[in-house]
Amino acid sequence: MTKALTIGFLPLVDACLPILAHEHGFAEAEGLSLRLVKDMSWAATLDRLLYGNSHAAHLLAPLAIATTLGRGRTAQPLVTPFVLGLNGNAITLRPDLAARVCPSGMLGDPRVVGSSFAAVAKLSAVAGKRLRFGVVHRHSSDNYMLRYWLAASGVRPDYDVEIITISPSLCAAALETGEVDGICVGEPWNSVAVERGAGVIVLASAQIWRRGVETVLAMNESLLAERRDDVEALIRALIQTGQHFVDPANWDENAGILARPEYLDGSAPIIRRAIADKLLLARDGAQAHYADYMFQYREAANFPWVSQAEWLYTQMVRWEGTGFRADEARRAAQVFRPDIYRSALIGTGEPLPGASSKVEGSVRQTTVVGMQQGSMTMESNRFFDGGEFDPVDMPGYLAARP
Protein backbone atom coordinates (compact mmCIF):
# COMPACT_ATOMS: atom_id res chain seq x y z
CA MET A 1 0.00 0.00 0.00
CA THR A 2 1.36 3.44 -0.86
CA LYS A 3 1.76 6.10 1.79
CA ALA A 4 0.35 9.53 0.98
CA LEU A 5 2.35 12.71 1.44
CA THR A 6 1.08 16.20 0.61
CA ILE A 7 3.80 18.63 -0.45
CA GLY A 8 3.33 22.39 -0.84
CA PHE A 9 5.24 24.38 -3.42
CA LEU A 10 5.50 27.74 -5.15
CA PRO A 11 5.68 27.99 -8.96
CA LEU A 12 9.48 28.15 -9.26
CA VAL A 13 11.81 25.95 -11.29
CA ASP A 14 13.49 24.78 -8.10
CA ALA A 15 10.26 23.08 -7.02
CA CYS A 16 11.23 20.60 -9.75
CA LEU A 17 12.31 17.62 -7.66
CA PRO A 18 9.08 16.86 -5.75
CA ILE A 19 6.99 17.56 -8.87
CA LEU A 20 9.09 15.32 -11.09
CA ALA A 21 9.42 12.62 -8.41
CA HIS A 22 5.66 12.37 -8.67
CA GLU A 23 5.41 12.66 -12.45
CA HIS A 24 8.17 10.17 -13.29
CA GLY A 25 7.12 7.55 -10.74
CA PHE A 26 10.23 7.80 -8.54
CA ALA A 27 8.00 8.43 -5.51
CA GLU A 28 5.68 5.58 -6.36
CA ALA A 29 8.63 3.20 -6.72
CA GLU A 30 9.51 4.08 -3.10
CA GLY A 31 5.95 3.30 -1.98
CA LEU A 32 4.81 6.92 -1.81
CA SER A 33 1.90 8.71 -3.36
CA LEU A 34 2.58 12.46 -3.55
CA ARG A 35 -0.03 15.18 -3.74
CA LEU A 36 1.44 18.53 -4.84
CA VAL A 37 -0.31 21.68 -3.64
CA LYS A 38 0.55 24.98 -5.29
CA ASP A 39 0.45 28.33 -3.51
CA MET A 40 1.31 31.82 -4.72
CA SER A 41 2.94 33.14 -1.52
CA TRP A 42 5.41 31.70 0.97
CA ALA A 43 3.00 32.73 3.72
CA ALA A 44 0.39 30.35 2.33
CA THR A 45 2.84 27.45 1.87
CA LEU A 46 4.10 27.98 5.41
CA ASP A 47 0.58 28.13 6.87
CA ARG A 48 -0.34 24.85 5.23
CA LEU A 49 2.73 23.27 6.77
CA LEU A 50 2.28 24.76 10.24
CA TYR A 51 -1.44 24.04 10.51
CA GLY A 52 -1.44 20.46 9.23
CA ASN A 53 -2.68 21.08 5.70
CA SER A 54 0.51 19.63 4.17
CA HIS A 55 3.18 17.18 5.33
CA ALA A 56 6.18 18.88 3.75
CA ALA A 57 6.95 21.92 1.66
CA HIS A 58 9.28 23.45 -0.89
CA LEU A 59 10.43 26.30 1.35
CA LEU A 60 13.05 29.03 1.47
CA ALA A 61 15.87 27.70 3.68
CA PRO A 62 16.06 30.90 5.80
CA LEU A 63 12.27 30.82 6.28
CA ALA A 64 12.52 27.35 7.82
CA ILE A 65 15.11 28.72 10.25
CA ALA A 66 13.15 31.91 10.96
CA THR A 67 10.00 29.91 11.73
CA THR A 68 11.92 27.66 14.10
CA LEU A 69 13.20 30.77 15.88
CA GLY A 70 9.75 32.34 16.03
CA ARG A 71 10.30 35.25 13.64
CA GLY A 72 7.11 36.21 11.82
CA ARG A 73 5.08 33.30 13.22
CA THR A 74 4.81 31.70 16.64
CA ALA A 75 7.92 29.55 16.99
CA GLN A 76 7.44 26.05 15.66
CA PRO A 77 10.42 23.75 15.04
CA LEU A 78 10.89 22.85 11.38
CA VAL A 79 13.53 20.51 10.00
CA THR A 80 15.03 19.90 6.61
CA PRO A 81 16.67 16.60 5.74
CA PHE A 82 17.11 17.50 2.06
CA VAL A 83 18.16 20.63 0.17
CA LEU A 84 16.11 21.01 -3.01
CA GLY A 85 18.86 22.87 -4.79
CA LEU A 86 21.73 25.32 -4.72
CA ASN A 87 21.51 28.72 -6.39
CA GLY A 88 19.26 29.29 -9.42
CA ASN A 89 18.46 32.93 -8.59
CA ALA A 90 19.50 35.97 -10.59
CA ILE A 91 19.65 39.73 -10.28
CA THR A 92 17.66 41.47 -13.00
CA LEU A 93 17.74 45.24 -13.46
CA ARG A 94 15.64 47.72 -15.40
CA PRO A 95 17.17 47.75 -18.93
CA ASP A 96 18.46 51.35 -18.71
CA LEU A 97 20.03 50.69 -15.31
CA ALA A 98 21.54 47.41 -16.51
CA ALA A 99 23.16 49.25 -19.44
CA ARG A 100 24.90 51.57 -16.99
CA VAL A 101 26.41 48.87 -14.79
CA CYS A 102 26.94 45.76 -16.89
CA PRO A 103 28.43 45.03 -20.33
CA SER A 104 25.64 43.93 -22.64
CA GLY A 105 25.24 40.36 -23.84
CA MET A 106 26.95 38.70 -20.90
CA LEU A 107 26.71 38.16 -17.18
CA GLY A 108 28.97 40.71 -15.54
CA ASP A 109 31.88 40.17 -13.18
CA PRO A 110 30.25 40.58 -9.76
CA ARG A 111 33.07 42.85 -8.54
CA VAL A 112 32.95 45.13 -11.56
CA VAL A 113 29.15 45.26 -11.74
CA GLY A 114 29.16 45.85 -7.99
CA SER A 115 31.41 48.88 -8.11
CA SER A 116 29.57 50.38 -11.11
CA PHE A 117 26.29 49.77 -9.38
CA ALA A 118 27.57 51.36 -6.18
CA ALA A 119 28.41 54.58 -8.05
CA VAL A 120 24.96 54.74 -9.68
CA ALA A 121 23.17 53.86 -6.44
CA LYS A 122 24.95 56.64 -4.53
CA LEU A 123 24.18 59.22 -7.19
CA SER A 124 20.53 58.20 -7.11
CA ALA A 125 20.44 58.37 -3.32
CA VAL A 126 21.98 61.85 -3.32
CA ALA A 127 19.38 62.92 -5.87
CA GLY A 128 16.72 61.76 -3.42
CA LYS A 129 15.69 58.78 -5.54
CA ARG A 130 17.07 55.73 -3.81
CA LEU A 131 17.13 52.67 -6.03
CA ARG A 132 14.79 49.94 -4.93
CA PHE A 133 15.12 46.15 -5.14
CA GLY A 134 12.40 43.55 -4.81
CA VAL A 135 13.21 40.21 -3.17
CA VAL A 136 10.76 37.38 -2.62
CA HIS A 137 10.90 37.37 1.17
CA ARG A 138 13.00 38.92 3.91
CA HIS A 139 13.86 35.36 5.00
CA SER A 140 15.15 34.21 1.63
CA SER A 141 18.50 33.36 0.11
CA ASP A 142 17.57 35.83 -2.63
CA ASN A 143 17.61 38.59 -0.03
CA TYR A 144 20.80 37.40 1.67
CA MET A 145 22.73 36.92 -1.60
CA LEU A 146 21.68 40.32 -2.89
CA ARG A 147 22.66 42.00 0.37
CA TYR A 148 25.95 40.09 0.52
CA TRP A 149 26.85 41.31 -2.96
CA LEU A 150 25.73 44.89 -2.29
CA ALA A 151 27.54 45.18 1.04
CA ALA A 152 30.77 43.71 -0.33
CA SER A 153 30.51 46.21 -3.19
CA GLY A 154 30.30 49.18 -0.85
CA VAL A 155 26.52 49.66 -1.01
CA ARG A 156 24.70 49.81 2.31
CA PRO A 157 21.40 47.93 2.04
CA ASP A 158 18.48 49.87 3.64
CA TYR A 159 20.53 53.12 3.49
CA ASP A 160 21.92 53.53 -0.02
CA VAL A 161 19.25 51.31 -1.58
CA GLU A 162 15.84 50.14 -0.48
CA ILE A 163 14.90 46.44 -0.44
CA ILE A 164 11.24 45.44 -0.38
CA THR A 165 9.33 42.18 -0.60
CA ILE A 166 7.59 41.15 -3.83
CA SER A 167 6.12 37.70 -4.43
CA PRO A 168 7.85 35.78 -7.27
CA SER A 169 4.86 35.92 -9.60
CA LEU A 170 4.60 39.71 -9.18
CA CYS A 171 8.31 40.48 -9.69
CA ALA A 172 8.23 41.04 -13.45
CA ALA A 173 5.24 43.34 -13.17
CA ALA A 174 6.89 45.35 -10.38
CA LEU A 175 9.90 45.92 -12.62
CA GLU A 176 7.67 46.82 -15.54
CA THR A 177 5.64 49.39 -13.62
CA GLY A 178 8.75 50.94 -12.08
CA GLU A 179 7.76 49.94 -8.54
CA VAL A 180 11.29 48.52 -8.30
CA ASP A 181 14.54 49.08 -10.22
CA GLY A 182 15.83 45.55 -9.75
CA ILE A 183 14.74 42.12 -8.56
CA CYS A 184 16.50 39.12 -7.09
CA VAL A 185 14.34 36.06 -7.66
CA GLY A 186 14.42 32.44 -8.85
CA GLU A 187 13.50 31.23 -12.30
CA PRO A 188 11.41 31.47 -14.38
CA TRP A 189 10.65 34.97 -13.05
CA ASN A 190 13.84 36.69 -14.24
CA SER A 191 13.29 35.26 -17.69
CA VAL A 192 9.65 36.35 -17.63
CA ALA A 193 10.86 39.91 -16.97
CA VAL A 194 13.35 39.58 -19.83
CA GLU A 195 10.62 38.32 -22.20
CA ARG A 196 8.49 41.35 -21.39
CA GLY A 197 11.43 43.64 -22.01
CA ALA A 198 11.07 44.82 -18.41
CA GLY A 199 14.52 43.70 -17.27
CA VAL A 200 18.01 42.51 -18.15
CA ILE A 201 19.71 39.75 -16.15
CA VAL A 202 23.10 41.01 -14.92
CA LEU A 203 24.25 38.43 -12.36
CA ALA A 204 23.47 34.87 -11.31
CA SER A 205 23.41 34.12 -7.58
CA ALA A 206 25.97 31.38 -8.30
CA GLN A 207 28.42 34.19 -9.12
CA ILE A 208 27.99 35.65 -5.65
CA TRP A 209 28.37 32.34 -3.83
CA ARG A 210 29.30 29.50 -6.13
CA ARG A 211 27.48 26.91 -3.97
CA GLY A 212 24.81 28.83 -2.10
CA VAL A 213 21.89 27.01 -0.49
CA GLU A 214 18.47 27.92 -1.90
CA THR A 215 15.18 26.12 -1.19
CA VAL A 216 14.79 23.07 1.01
CA LEU A 217 12.32 20.31 1.75
CA ALA A 218 10.89 21.45 5.09
CA MET A 219 8.60 19.70 7.54
CA ASN A 220 7.54 19.86 11.16
CA GLU A 221 9.91 18.15 13.54
CA SER A 222 6.96 16.11 14.82
CA LEU A 223 6.14 14.82 11.32
CA LEU A 224 9.69 13.59 10.95
CA ALA A 225 9.34 11.62 14.18
CA GLU A 226 5.97 10.16 13.19
CA ARG A 227 6.76 9.33 9.56
CA ARG A 228 10.48 8.77 9.57
CA ASP A 229 10.36 5.83 7.13
CA ASP A 230 8.22 7.75 4.65
CA VAL A 231 10.51 10.78 4.86
CA GLU A 232 13.53 8.59 4.13
CA ALA A 233 11.69 7.00 1.19
CA LEU A 234 10.96 10.51 -0.09
CA ILE A 235 14.64 11.43 0.13
CA ARG A 236 15.57 8.38 -1.96
CA ALA A 237 12.90 9.30 -4.52
CA LEU A 238 14.13 12.91 -4.70
CA ILE A 239 17.76 11.86 -5.17
CA GLN A 240 16.82 9.67 -8.12
CA THR A 241 14.78 12.52 -9.53
CA GLY A 242 17.81 14.81 -9.22
CA GLN A 243 19.95 12.40 -11.21
CA HIS A 244 17.26 12.30 -13.90
CA PHE A 245 16.81 16.09 -13.80
CA VAL A 246 20.42 16.97 -14.64
CA ASP A 247 20.61 14.56 -17.60
CA PRO A 248 20.36 16.66 -20.80
CA ALA A 249 18.37 13.87 -22.43
CA ASN A 250 15.46 14.72 -20.09
CA TRP A 251 15.51 18.51 -20.23
CA ASP A 252 12.82 18.97 -22.88
CA GLU A 253 10.41 16.57 -21.24
CA ASN A 254 10.98 17.99 -17.75
CA ALA A 255 10.52 21.56 -18.94
CA GLY A 256 7.26 20.48 -20.57
CA ILE A 257 5.98 18.92 -17.35
CA LEU A 258 6.96 21.86 -15.15
CA ALA A 259 5.26 24.28 -17.56
CA ARG A 260 1.83 22.69 -17.07
CA PRO A 261 -0.95 24.81 -15.57
CA GLU A 262 -1.04 22.82 -12.31
CA TYR A 263 2.69 23.42 -11.76
CA LEU A 264 4.47 26.57 -12.98
CA ASP A 265 1.80 27.47 -15.52
CA GLY A 266 4.43 28.94 -17.84
CA SER A 267 6.37 28.49 -21.02
CA ALA A 268 8.40 25.30 -21.48
CA PRO A 269 11.16 26.98 -23.55
CA ILE A 270 11.62 29.63 -20.85
CA ILE A 271 11.69 27.06 -18.04
CA ARG A 272 14.19 24.99 -20.02
CA ARG A 273 16.68 27.88 -19.98
CA ALA A 274 17.27 27.56 -16.22
CA ILE A 275 17.41 23.76 -16.38
CA ALA A 276 20.05 23.97 -19.13
CA ASP A 277 22.02 26.81 -17.43
CA LYS A 278 21.43 28.87 -20.58
CA LEU A 279 19.70 32.16 -19.90
CA LEU A 280 18.55 34.77 -22.33
CA LEU A 281 19.87 37.87 -20.55
CA ALA A 282 18.09 40.53 -22.60
CA ARG A 283 15.08 40.30 -24.88
CA ASP A 284 16.97 40.96 -28.08
CA GLY A 285 20.19 39.29 -27.01
CA ALA A 286 21.68 35.82 -27.32
CA GLN A 287 21.54 33.01 -24.77
CA ALA A 288 24.44 32.98 -22.33
CA HIS A 289 25.69 29.71 -20.85
CA TYR A 290 26.68 29.83 -17.19
CA ALA A 291 27.65 26.43 -15.76
CA ASP A 292 25.88 25.37 -12.56
CA TYR A 293 23.40 28.24 -12.66
CA MET A 294 21.10 25.76 -10.95
CA PHE A 295 22.70 22.93 -8.98
CA GLN A 296 20.40 20.04 -8.21
CA TYR A 297 22.43 16.88 -7.90
CA ARG A 298 26.23 16.72 -8.25
CA GLU A 299 28.63 16.94 -5.28
CA ALA A 300 25.87 15.85 -2.88
CA ALA A 301 24.12 19.16 -3.63
CA ASN A 302 21.12 18.07 -1.58
CA PHE A 303 23.12 17.26 1.56
CA PRO A 304 21.98 19.59 4.36
CA TRP A 305 25.32 20.92 5.56
CA VAL A 306 24.91 22.27 9.07
CA SER A 307 27.41 25.02 8.21
CA GLN A 308 24.98 26.30 5.56
CA ALA A 309 22.20 26.66 8.13
CA GLU A 310 24.68 28.50 10.35
CA TRP A 311 25.70 30.84 7.54
CA LEU A 312 22.03 31.65 6.94
CA TYR A 313 21.60 32.39 10.63
CA THR A 314 24.53 34.84 10.55
CA GLN A 315 22.88 36.66 7.65
CA MET A 316 19.59 36.87 9.55
CA VAL A 317 21.43 38.45 12.47
CA ARG A 318 23.44 40.69 10.17
CA TRP A 319 20.46 42.19 8.38
CA GLU A 320 17.84 42.21 11.11
CA GLY A 321 20.22 43.68 13.65
CA THR A 322 19.00 41.36 16.38
CA GLY A 323 22.44 40.45 17.70
CA PHE A 324 24.11 37.05 17.70
CA ARG A 325 22.82 34.59 20.28
CA ALA A 326 24.54 31.25 20.78
CA ASP A 327 21.28 29.49 21.73
CA GLU A 328 19.57 30.73 18.56
CA ALA A 329 22.55 29.68 16.46
CA ARG A 330 22.30 26.19 17.94
CA ARG A 331 18.59 25.94 17.17
CA ALA A 332 19.18 27.25 13.65
CA ALA A 333 21.88 24.62 13.11
CA GLN A 334 19.53 21.87 14.25
CA VAL A 335 17.07 22.70 11.44
CA PHE A 336 19.39 21.00 8.94
CA ARG A 337 19.42 17.23 9.48
CA PRO A 338 22.29 15.47 7.72
CA ASP A 339 21.68 12.45 9.97
CA ILE A 340 18.34 11.79 8.27
CA TYR A 341 19.86 12.27 4.81
CA ARG A 342 22.58 9.74 5.67
CA SER A 343 20.16 7.26 7.17
CA ALA A 344 18.00 7.40 4.02
CA LEU A 345 20.88 6.87 1.60
CA ILE A 346 23.26 4.54 3.40
CA GLY A 347 23.73 1.43 1.28
CA THR A 348 22.76 3.19 -1.96
CA GLY A 349 25.32 4.33 -4.51
CA GLU A 350 24.97 7.97 -3.45
CA PRO A 351 28.04 9.72 -2.02
CA LEU A 352 27.75 10.57 1.67
CA PRO A 353 30.17 13.21 3.01
CA GLY A 354 32.12 12.21 6.07
CA ALA A 355 31.61 15.57 7.79
CA SER A 356 28.34 17.42 8.47
CA SER A 357 29.88 20.87 8.47
CA LYS A 358 32.55 22.61 6.44
CA VAL A 359 34.27 25.95 6.05
CA GLU A 360 32.00 27.52 3.41
CA GLY A 361 33.81 29.26 0.59
CA SER A 362 37.13 27.52 1.28
CA VAL A 363 37.29 25.23 -1.75
CA ARG A 364 39.26 27.09 -4.41
CA GLN A 365 40.14 24.25 -6.71
CA THR A 366 38.78 20.77 -7.36
CA THR A 367 39.32 18.87 -4.14
CA VAL A 368 38.80 15.25 -3.14
CA VAL A 369 36.84 15.16 0.13
CA GLY A 370 36.61 12.56 2.88
CA MET A 371 33.54 10.39 2.53
CA GLN A 372 31.49 8.04 4.69
CA GLN A 373 30.30 6.32 1.50
CA GLY A 374 31.33 6.61 -2.17
CA SER A 375 33.79 9.15 -3.53
CA MET A 376 33.39 12.78 -4.46
CA THR A 377 35.40 15.74 -5.67
CA MET A 378 34.20 19.24 -4.91
CA GLU A 379 34.71 22.16 -7.22
CA SER A 380 35.07 25.77 -6.09
CA ASN A 381 32.47 26.91 -3.55
CA ARG A 382 33.85 30.46 -3.30
CA PHE A 383 32.13 33.66 -2.35
CA PHE A 384 32.88 36.32 -4.97
CA ASP A 385 34.79 38.48 -2.48
CA GLY A 386 36.95 35.57 -1.32
CA GLY A 387 35.31 35.52 2.12
CA GLU A 388 35.31 32.30 4.11
CA PHE A 389 32.75 31.24 6.67
CA ASP A 390 34.04 29.09 9.51
CA PRO A 391 31.05 28.11 11.69
CA VAL A 392 33.37 27.69 14.67
CA ASP A 393 33.54 31.48 15.00
CA MET A 394 30.24 33.04 13.90
CA PRO A 395 30.57 36.21 16.02
CA GLY A 396 34.05 36.75 14.53
CA TYR A 397 32.67 36.31 11.02
CA LEU A 398 29.92 38.84 11.72
CA ALA A 399 32.30 41.33 13.27
CA ALA A 400 34.45 41.28 10.13
CA ARG A 401 31.51 42.23 7.83
CA PRO A 402 30.46 45.79 7.04
Add this chain to the structure above:
Amino acid sequence: MRIAVIDEDASRAAAVREGLASLDDCEIFVVIASCGLVARIGEVTPDVVLIDFSNPARDMLEEHFSVSRALARPITLFVDESTGTSIDAGLSIYAVAGLARERVRALRDLALLRLTAFAGGAL
Protein backbone atom coordinates in the same frame (compact mmCIF):
# COMPACT_ATOMS: atom_id res chain seq x y z
CA MET B 1 -12.61 48.97 14.37
CA ARG B 2 -11.09 49.40 10.92
CA ILE B 3 -11.35 46.31 8.73
CA ALA B 4 -9.60 45.84 5.39
CA VAL B 5 -10.99 43.20 3.02
CA ILE B 6 -8.42 42.25 0.37
CA ASP B 7 -9.44 39.97 -2.45
CA GLU B 8 -8.42 39.70 -6.10
CA ASP B 9 -12.03 38.75 -6.82
CA ALA B 10 -14.10 41.94 -6.55
CA SER B 11 -17.47 40.21 -6.26
CA ARG B 12 -16.22 37.91 -3.50
CA ALA B 13 -14.83 40.93 -1.66
CA ALA B 14 -18.19 42.66 -2.01
CA ALA B 15 -19.95 39.61 -0.58
CA VAL B 16 -17.68 39.62 2.47
CA ARG B 17 -18.15 43.35 2.91
CA GLU B 18 -21.90 42.93 2.89
CA GLY B 19 -21.62 40.13 5.44
CA LEU B 20 -19.67 42.36 7.81
CA ALA B 21 -22.00 45.34 7.42
CA SER B 22 -24.08 44.26 10.39
CA LEU B 23 -21.14 44.67 12.78
CA ASP B 24 -21.28 47.68 15.07
CA ASP B 25 -18.56 50.33 15.10
CA CYS B 26 -16.78 48.97 12.06
CA GLU B 27 -15.45 50.78 9.09
CA ILE B 28 -14.79 48.47 6.14
CA PHE B 29 -12.32 49.09 3.32
CA VAL B 30 -12.19 46.86 0.26
CA VAL B 31 -8.88 46.59 -1.63
CA ILE B 32 -8.87 44.66 -4.90
CA ALA B 33 -5.62 45.26 -6.81
CA SER B 34 -2.28 43.70 -5.80
CA CYS B 35 -0.51 46.67 -7.37
CA GLY B 36 -0.17 49.42 -4.79
CA LEU B 37 -1.75 47.19 -2.17
CA VAL B 38 0.80 47.83 0.53
CA ALA B 39 0.60 51.60 0.11
CA ARG B 40 -3.19 51.42 0.33
CA ILE B 41 -3.05 49.34 3.52
CA GLY B 42 -0.59 51.87 4.90
CA GLU B 43 -3.24 54.58 4.40
CA VAL B 44 -6.10 52.52 5.78
CA THR B 45 -4.17 51.48 8.96
CA PRO B 46 -6.57 48.63 9.68
CA ASP B 47 -7.04 46.79 12.96
CA VAL B 48 -8.01 43.64 11.12
CA VAL B 49 -7.16 42.46 7.63
CA LEU B 50 -9.09 39.73 5.84
CA ILE B 51 -7.29 38.43 2.76
CA ASP B 52 -7.96 35.49 0.50
CA PHE B 53 -5.57 32.72 1.51
CA SER B 54 -4.12 32.34 -1.96
CA ASN B 55 -3.49 36.03 -2.65
CA PRO B 56 0.11 36.34 -3.92
CA ALA B 57 0.47 39.67 -2.10
CA ARG B 58 0.44 38.06 1.36
CA ASP B 59 4.23 38.03 1.71
CA MET B 60 4.34 41.75 0.87
CA LEU B 61 1.59 42.43 3.37
CA GLU B 62 3.36 40.51 6.15
CA GLU B 63 6.58 42.36 5.39
CA HIS B 64 4.71 45.66 5.66
CA PHE B 65 3.29 44.64 9.03
CA SER B 66 6.66 43.58 10.36
CA VAL B 67 8.43 46.76 9.24
CA SER B 68 5.98 49.59 9.65
CA ARG B 69 3.91 48.50 12.60
CA ALA B 70 6.34 46.37 14.53
CA LEU B 71 6.93 48.76 17.37
CA ALA B 72 3.66 50.59 17.74
CA ARG B 73 0.89 48.05 17.22
CA PRO B 74 2.05 44.74 15.75
CA ILE B 75 -0.30 42.93 13.42
CA THR B 76 0.05 39.16 13.20
CA LEU B 77 -1.72 36.18 11.70
CA PHE B 78 -4.80 35.27 13.72
CA VAL B 79 -4.85 31.61 14.65
CA ASP B 80 -7.78 30.25 16.61
CA GLU B 81 -6.52 27.57 19.03
CA SER B 82 -9.79 25.65 18.73
CA THR B 83 -10.27 25.69 14.97
CA GLY B 84 -6.84 26.57 13.61
CA THR B 85 -6.62 28.84 10.60
CA SER B 86 -9.29 28.99 7.93
CA ILE B 87 -7.16 27.49 5.17
CA ASP B 88 -9.90 25.30 3.75
CA ALA B 89 -12.27 28.24 3.53
CA GLY B 90 -9.58 30.22 1.75
CA LEU B 91 -9.33 33.02 4.30
CA SER B 92 -6.40 34.47 6.23
CA ILE B 93 -6.90 36.98 9.00
CA TYR B 94 -4.37 39.38 10.49
CA ALA B 95 -5.29 41.21 13.68
CA VAL B 96 -3.64 43.96 15.65
CA ALA B 97 -2.24 43.04 19.07
CA GLY B 98 -4.60 43.58 21.95
CA LEU B 99 -7.82 43.13 20.01
CA ALA B 100 -10.25 40.82 21.83
CA ARG B 101 -10.14 37.37 20.28
CA GLU B 102 -13.92 37.12 20.57
CA ARG B 103 -14.36 40.11 18.29
CA VAL B 104 -12.03 38.62 15.70
CA ARG B 105 -13.83 35.27 15.94
CA ALA B 106 -17.18 36.94 15.43
CA LEU B 107 -16.14 38.74 12.30
CA ARG B 108 -14.33 35.68 11.01
CA ASP B 109 -17.51 33.61 11.40
CA LEU B 110 -19.52 36.21 9.51
CA ALA B 111 -16.94 36.31 6.72
CA LEU B 112 -16.74 32.53 6.49
CA LEU B 113 -20.53 32.30 6.23
CA ARG B 114 -20.43 34.66 3.27
CA LEU B 115 -17.48 32.92 1.65
CA THR B 116 -19.18 29.53 1.92
CA ALA B 117 -22.36 30.93 0.38
CA PHE B 118 -20.31 32.62 -2.34
CA ALA B 119 -18.43 29.41 -3.16
CA GLY B 120 -21.75 27.53 -3.27
CA GLY B 121 -23.16 30.00 -5.77
CA ALA B 122 -25.83 31.31 -3.37
CA LEU B 123 -24.64 34.91 -3.75
